[in-house]
Amino acid sequence: MLLVPLFCLMSTALGKASVDDGMHAKMKGTIGLITDNNSRNGKEEIVAVKMAMEDFHHYSNQSFDLQIRDSHADSLQAALAARDLIDTQKVEAIIGPDTWKETTSVADICSQNVTPVLSLADATPDWSTLKWPYLVQISPNQFKQMKAVAAIVQSFEWYNVNIIYDDTDSSSTRMFSHLYRDLSVSGVHISNVLAIPPLSSSSLPQELEKLRNGFCRVFVVNLSVSLAINLFQTAKELKMMEKGYVWIVTDPLTSLVHSLNSSTISLMQGIVGVKSYFPEIGLQYKDFYSKFRKKFSLENPHELNNEPGIFAARAYDAAWTLALSMNQTTNKKDQTLLDKILLNNFTGLGGKIHFTDQKLDPSDTFQIINVMGEDYKEIGFWRNGLGFSNIIGQNAVFNSSMKELGQVLWPGRPWGTPRGWILALSKPLRIGVPVIDPLKQSVTVIQDQTDNTTTFQGFTIDIFRATMDLLPYHLPYKLYPFNGTYDNLVKQVYLKNFDAVIDVSIISYRYQYAEFTQPYTDPGVLMVVPVKSKVDHRGWLFMKPFTKTMWVLILAMVIYNGFILWMLERRHSPEIRGSMLNQTGTMAWLALTPLIKLDGDKLHSNLSKMVMVVWLFVALIITQTYTANLASMLTAERLEPTVDNIDRLRNSYIKVGYSSGSFLKHYIEKVLQFHPENMRNYGELEEFAEAFRRKEIGVAFLEVPAAKIFLAKYCKEFIQAGPLYKVGGFGFAFPRGSPLIPDVNKALLDLVETGKVSELENKMLASEKCEDTEVNGETASLSPNSFWVLFILTGGTSTFSILVYVFRMNYANSEEKTIWRLTTMIIQQCNHAKRRMSRKVSDVAENPTTSSTTHATPTQV
Structure with missing residues (x-):
């Protein structure tokens, strides 16, 4: 403890010397810096803050007193340092520390003394500024880094991971919770979680041994540098850095990988890292880079690598932000230093400096690296909402998969991508098969007592064998009969008596014992009832x-x-x-x-x-x-269900049937809400038919595969009624988190897409199919729509004929009247002429001269 004040005095003198050299003696204000002087990130921060003070002096001719205190990576020491800086040195603001545990102690003291503190911790919770109003997060939130990790895992189709994280800091715990959520959203299962306490070096080999004995070979690591080095050294000794293993690491290790020596780098060959990104381009960064290397080498001659990292860039931006804020003059007397800090809006070395709710805007871009040789290689970048790209800029092309970035060197230097899991089989998989299956067409178990052999046949057996044949690797297995209920069959997977079971319904409550593949049959439950004539009269x-x-x-x-x-x-x-x-x-x-x-x-x-x-x-x-x-x-007599309304059925005393040993008892009673006294269970499908005929039941609830076979076999007696109740479907059950499930699901999809499943189903139904399958068909009554042309034809012909008839009748009547008038006129003219001739004859007889004269001059007549 006596060394702390002495070291603080030395560091203070060092800080003052670095600022006073070549500057005015009058100081604009005092800035405090709290960091772990013995850590690599602490050393980078000290040099970067000093450089920021020097650069700001050349920029504005204003000088600031810099007081540096060592926290020794301890929250109590950090609190004492903050108290000394505020009470003794009268600092106006404090930069640091790096960890959230230390930040909480410093923020509490600073808020009590109305002193802003710019935290370099990268996992500040949302509620922190409400509790400590003078806390400002100058380091961007890194929680989105976990999304990048999930995207990497999803790119290579790894569905199971092991997580190893630091249990010494609450910020690491929050990182783990974000990682767990993002992996779960991507459909990735967390196989094992290993939380490493600070003093766990003795138990670490045993913990890693447990993980090595598991099947999962993908590890996501979120540890401090010291813990990470210890982890990889132990993993190297346990031969867990060889072919088949995958290691994905995050900050803070990846942001300091440039500072690791060659012996440490040799322990990490093949790991993939997600690193905080800052643009290492531009004249400003080039000037900073060259000056930093010289200054860092002078102050830290024992460090082999003098290149700056993200911690140096953030510390430089934090010091520049404080210097700008303290140097500003304003007429508003009520404006505090905190208000000035939060008004900053510029582009620093580490990126954009803009605050929202006293926090720097979160990072959305991360660098993907791959450790190889004596250094690391930049593979590409990941940006939130866009994906992976080889470059960052206007010409960047983003992809959803990291595979597009190029070849990755994995542990053991394999050319191909590791599978991510291993199945150490000392013997073939034990596959459980139900003996009591009521569908003999689906599963038939024939046990020969003479030679003690068992034969398995049926639709499900064919599906399972075809699925295993489509796996990208050879998977030996052996079928075993199980004489019990389906629930007990699934529990055998949980009890590790079977490695998998087949021909079981996918029900939610069974997920506590096993995990299921996708269904290979149509999911649902059908209501089957006897048929009756649809024609009542x-x-x-x-x-x-x-x-x-x-x-x-x-x-x-x-x-x-x-x-x-x-x-x-x-x-x-x-x-x-x-x-x-x-x-x-x-x-x-x-x-x-x-x-x-x-x-x-x-x-x-x-x-x-x-x-x-x-x-x-x-x-x-x-x-x-x-x-x-x-x-x-x-x-073709038309048929209809005897019962088609489940509500009316529920309120009646009609008995309903269901299959023995299935989940249907629970479903009919709890979901469909039938009284248990009205429920009857049966085994084989023939028992249902006999129960219907004896009037024991009026309705049967069957799963879709069973209903298809039953209706195909008894199509003239029974019919489907009511809707399809969406439930489960038949699938295969494996242990929870089994790495086989993704490959089995893909093989099942291939079977469906190639039509193999339909072919096997049709083969199963072929022997039961009736000739008269259209039991619901009805010959419809014919309407005028089918005969409108004929009616128009006959109606039009009749109408045309009557119109012609009427026209002809009118014409005939008109013609008769005309002839009569002409005849009458002719007769009248003839009679008139006859009378005239008679008068003339009488006149001649009385006067001959006139007569002769008349004859002599006929032209005068």
Whole structure:
């Protein structure tokens, strides 16, 4: 403890010397810096802050007193340093420290003394500024770095990871929670979690040994540099840095990997890192880079690498932010230094300096590196919301997969991508098969007692074998019969009696014991009931071939055509004359004749014959269609469910059946809400049919595969009723987190897409398929839509004929009247001429001279 004040005095003198050298003696203000002087990031921060003070002096001719205190990576020492800086040195603001644990102690003292503190910790929680109003996070939040890790894991299709994190700092715990969430969203399962306390070097080999004995070979590491070095050294000794392993590391290790010596780098060959990114370009950075290397080498001669990292850039920006804020003058007397700090908006070495809610805007771009040889290689970048890219800039092209960035050197230097898991099989997988399956077509277990052999057959067995054949590797397995319920069968996976089980329904509560593949059958439950005739009033069946509208239209056409024929034939056939009753009966007979016989009475008018021919043609088609439709209705009886409403069924006393040993008992009772007293369980499908016939049950609830087989076998007796209840489906069950599930799911998808599943299902149903499969089919009544052309034809012909008839009658009447007038006129003229001739003859007899004269001069007559 006595060394601390002495070291503080030395560091203070060093800080003052670095600022006073070549500067004015009068200081603008005092700035404090709290960091771990013995850490690499602390050394970089000290040099960077001094450089910022010097550069700001050349920029504005203003000088600041810099007071540096060593926290020794201890929260108590950090608190004491903050108290000394505020009370003794009268600092106006403090920069640092790096860890959240130290920051909480410093922020508490600074807030009590109204002194801003610019924290370099990169995992400040959201509520921190509410508790400590003078706390400002100058380091951007790194939680999005976990999204980049999840994107890497997802790119290489690793579905299981082990997580190793630092248990010494609450910020690391928060990082783990974000990592867990982002991996879960990506569909990645956390196989194991190892939290390393600070003094765990003795137990670390045993903990890593447990992880090595597991199947997962992907490790995500979020540790401090010292703990990470110890981890990789132990992993190297346990041969966990060889082919088949994957190591993904995050900050703070990756941001300091440039400072590691060659012996430490040799322990990390092949690891992939997500590193905080800052643009190492521009004249400003080049000037900073060259000056930093010289100054860092002078102050830290024992450090082999003198290149600046993200910690140096952030410390430089923090010091520049404070210098700008303290140097500003304003007329607003009530504006505090904290307000000035939060108003900064410029681009620093580490990126954009802009505060929101007293926090620097979070980072959304990270660098992906790969450790190889004596250094690391930059693979590319990841940007939140865009993905991976080889470059950053306007010409950047982003991809969702890291595979697009190029070749990665993995531990053991393999050319291909590691699988991410290993299945150490000393013997074939033990696969459990249910013996009590009511669907013999799905699974049939034949046990031969003579030679003690067991044969497995059926649809599910064929699906499982085809799936195993499509795996990208050979996976030996052996089938074992299990005589018990399906729930107990799934529990055998949890109890490790089986490595997997097949032919089980995917139900939510079973996930506590196992994890399931995707279903290979249609999911759901169907309600099956007996059928009954859909025609209740068979006495009126003769009316069913046509709709009511069709019958009305036929009657209208009969009346209309009968009237037309009566009009056309009444003048030619004396037998249709007489009383009104006689004429009406004759009219009906003429219209109905084409419907009951093809040769009608002899007609006299040509127009009548034309009407009759068309009406005969239409009547022939109508009668033949009626006969065919009626015959279809009589031979193909229409059926309907005896019960089709589940609400009415639930309130009745009808018994319902379900399969023994299945989840349906729980589903029917709890979900469909049937009373247990009305429920009956049966084994094989034949038992359901017999129960229906004996009236023991009126309804059966079957899963879709069972319902398909049952309806195919008894299609003339039973029918589906009600909706499809979406539940589960049949699948394979594996232990939770099994690495086989993704590959098995892909193989099942290949089976579905190639049509193999449908082929096997059709093969299963072929032996049970009835000839009359359309049990729900019904011959529909015919409407006028099917005959409108014929009705227009006969109606139009009849109308045309009556119009011609009327026209001819009017024309004939008009012609008769004209001839009569002409005849009358001729007769009248003839009579008039006769009378004139008679008078002239009498005149000649009385006066001959006149007569002779008249004869002598005929031209005068």
